[in-house]
Amino acid sequence: MTMTSYLEFEKPIAALDARIAELRETADTGEIDIESEIERLAAKSRKLLASTYAGLTPWQKTQVARHPARPHFKHYVAGMFDDFLPLAGDRAFGDDKAIMGGFARMGEQRMVVIGHEKGDTTESRIRHNFGMGKPEGYRKAIRLMDLADRFGLPVVTLVDTSGAFPGVQAEERGQAEAIARSTERCLTLGVPMVSAIVGEGGSGGAVALASAERVLMFEHAVYSVISPEGCASILWRTADRAADAAEAMQVTAADLKRLNVIDRIVKEPVGGAHRDSALAIQELAKAVREELETLKVLSPAELRAAREARFLAIGAL
Amino acid sequence: MNWFSRVRNSIPFIARQDSTPDNLWHKCKACGEMVFAKEFEDNLSVCPKCNHHDRIGAASRFGMLFDDQIWEELSSPTVREDPLKFKDSKKYVDRLKAARAANVGNDALTNALGRIHGNKAVVGVQDFAFMGGSMGMAVGAAFILGTERAIAEKCPYVIFTAAGGARMQEGILSLMQMPRSTVAISRLHAAGLPYIVVLTDPTTGGVTASYAMLGDVQMAEPNALIGFAGQRVIEQTIREKLPEGFQRSEYLLEHGMLDMVVERKDLRDRLGSVIDYLMAAKAAA
Ligand SMILES: [Zn+2]
Numbered sequence: 001m002t003m004t005s006y007l008e009f010e011k012p013i014a015a016l017d018a019r020i021a022e023l024r025e026t027a028d029t030g031e032i033d034i035e036s037e038i039e040r041l042a043a044k045s046r047k048l049l050a051s052t053y054a055g056l057t058p059w060q061k062t063q064v065a066r067h068p069a070r071p072h073f074k075h076y077v078a079g080m081f082d083d084f085l086p087l088a089g090d091r092a093f094g095d096d097k098a099i100m101g102g103f104a105r106m107g108e109q110r111m112v113v114i115g116h117e118k119g120d121t122t123e124s125r126i127r128h129n130f131g132m133g134k135p136e137g138y139r140k141a142i143r144l145m146d147l148a149d150r151f152g153l154p155v156v157t158l159v160d161t162s163g164a165f166p167g168v169q170a171e172e173r174g175q176a177e178a179i180a181r182s183t184e185r186c187l188t189l190g191v192p193m194v195s196a197i198v199g200e201g202g203s204g205g206a207v208a209l210a211s212a213e214r215v216l217m218f219e220h221a222v223y224s225v226i227s228p229e230g231c232a233s234i235l236w237r238t239a240d241r242a243a244d245a246a247e248a249m250q251v252t253a254a255d256l257k258r259l260n261v262i263d264r265i266v267k268e269p270v271g272g273a274h275r276d277s278a279l280a281i282q283e284l285a286k287a288v289r290e291e292l293e294t295l296k297v298l299s300p301a302e303l304r305a306a307r308e309a310r311f312l313a314i315g316a317l
Numbered sequence: 318m319n320w321f322s323r324v325r326n327s328i329p330f331i332a333r334q335d336s337t338p339d340n341l342w343h344k345c346k347a348c349g350e351m352v353f354a355k356e357f358e359d360n361l362s363v364c365p366k367c368n369h370h371d372r373i374g375a376a377s378r379f380g381m382l383f384d385d386q387i388w389e390e391l392s393s394p395t396v397r398e399d400p401l402k403f404k405d406s407k408k409y410v411d412r413l414k415a416a417r418a419a420n421v422g423n424d425a426l427t428n429a430l431g432r433i434h435g436n437k438a439v440v441g442v443q444d445f446a447f448m449g450g451s452m453g454m455a456v457g458a459a460f461i462l463g464t465e466r467a468i469a470e471k472c473p474y475v476i477f478t479a480a481g482g483a484r485m486q487e488g489i490l491s492l493m494q495m496p497r498s499t500v501a502i503s504r505l506h507a508a509g510l511p512y513i514v515v516l517t518d519p520t521t522g523g524v525t526a527s528y529a530m531l532g533d534v535q536m537a538e539p540n541a542l543i544g545f546a547g548q549r550v551i552e553q554t555i556r557e558k559l560p561e562g563f564q565r566s567e568y569l570l571e572h573g574m575l576d577m578v579v580e581r582k583d584l585r586d587r588l589g590s591v592i593d594y595l596m597a598a599k600a601a602a
Contacts, residue, residue, distance in 0.1 A: 164526075166546030166554050171564060172572050176525035176545035184499050184531060203483075204495060204526040204545070211496040225483045225492040225523070235405035235485060248403050249488040259400070261489050308503070311496045312461070315454045317397055 007063050013052065016045040049271045056220065058251050059243035062228055064220040065199045066162075069274040071281055072131075073100050073117035076158055076198065079281035080288070081106050081113070087147075089140060093173060096137030098129040098165070099209075101144045104156070106289060112148035114141050114209060115158030118199070131200075132165035135178035138208050142178075145185045154192040154292050157209040162227060164205030179208040186211035187307055190300025194291045196284060197221045197253075197262065198273075213307040214291045215261070217253040218284070219268040223261070224251040260314055264291070345369055361581045370538045370581055372518060375427035375442035378477055382440060382585050383431030391428040391439070391466060394458040401488050409486035412448065421446040424455035425480070428463040430470065434589030436596055437472035439463050445479040445519070452524050453484030457494030460528060464501040464512075471599070473511040473592055478529040482522020495527035502531050511595040515584065516543050516566065516575070534591050535575045536584070537566035543574075 006014035020041045023034055056064065064070070077084045077100075086102035088095040101114035118131035141157075148155045164175055186193060186209070193212035201210065201223030210223075217223060224231075228246035229239040236244065256262045266287045273280035298306065343357040344350070347369035357364070361381055362371040379388045403409040417423065425447040430439050441463040443450045450456075460476070467474035483491035505512050514532030516525075518541035526545050537543060544564035552559060562568045566578045579587045 166550045171544050174574050177530040177574060179526040180530040183496055187499055187503060204523050207492060207495050223489060225488055226485055231485050250401050256489060261493060308500045311500050314493045315397060315490045
């Protein structure tokens, strides 16, 4: 896969890859020593990539989680499911394309899938409002959860948002209420619910879709109460201290697993999900399938009880 | 100690030349008018000149609400203190110590059980004076405890919200108070009991986006700032001036987010009526 954008901390890897590309151009004659040099550099690059990603700081992970080439909702849906039938609208105001959803089938397992879509081109990013949901988006999610509950379909959510949209109209239409009700709807579902934090889990806008009995998280995803920049600008009085804020807030999958906020970490390909989207999506599909399988045996009351107990236990002494 | 001796005792030995003694006069934060402190207090900490509802703590609130000014304060639950060993420019434990030294309580949410118009109610009050009322594990645990006591007493839970949002120093654990408090509300509802929200100035962020918006009946004090996103964040996003009265109680009422805006002096009676309606069928059963 050709890489178009390297992150700041990947510069040494980028330099090696550029050197390899350069050599490749001059090597079309097939000279043996250049081929072996390319192989040597490629091995070095792979090793450096692996070691870099094995030791990512919370702030570096934040950048990986936001990487523009990281798979998004539409990629997951296309890769995870054998069928996807999108549904739209909140039946009250409009259709928010920052939060997508619909019926999906994985083998014989039918379900409702809901998730944030950030978009991946300028045009689609604007259309999807960069994955920042508005009240009508959360109300669409509630509607789809109602449907799922009524017809016995499990709910799978894919969380990837920097946060709910901060805007005048969103406030006017009850952004806070929509988020609160969506969280409430997750918690009262009588069908299995599995959430996956696939990129950014940004505050209330994430919780509204992630209050499930099983919460999965990609290895390099982040999940936090406020963005590191936001936290830094309030507590350190400068957004420049975002790296410190990310560290202090403990935003990584390993941190959240230790705090029992998430249940399972899903491994990413070496170098992050954006380096091998297909493999990342396959790993997630496998994890979701396994989780749904274990939840199938529980009654609606047991599912609700398990979900309540899970959240009440978080942070317990 | 009567009011006069309280004032007299608090006057510093050498009075500062540049200002009136703090306890004798109250300067309104909204209109800047000086009001005799006693008059201000008797007026429930509402400015008699401009009707600005000043922020008040739990004890004052309980005193204004419960029959015969009698209530039982619920002990605050024990939680993990500083679970993340958080430190910014200051250590979180030091911020907690400083907040506690200011004598506003052990954390930002205090519950009490009492009667309003004869009906039992558990009332929780969030105090903005304690780290901006922020919602962390202690607030979440107190909220849960309040609802549990309400279930045990078969009475409503009334929450007075006031918070800048989640307590960042507890990281994701503060965020988790959104679903945790929501579970508590679901349990209250499963027991057939009312959950009543009174929003006070200010209520923003994760608190608004969870338990502050889930009331069976939603009230607010006049002109309270209530919203999800901060005004500065919104201005930076849309790059335009915010509309007049944006995110104030009356604005929320107009946009269907509240049932009523109630002046502080009427709150006790209004809560009494609402509880009476919501508990009538239960009382008859
Ligand atoms: Zn005034």
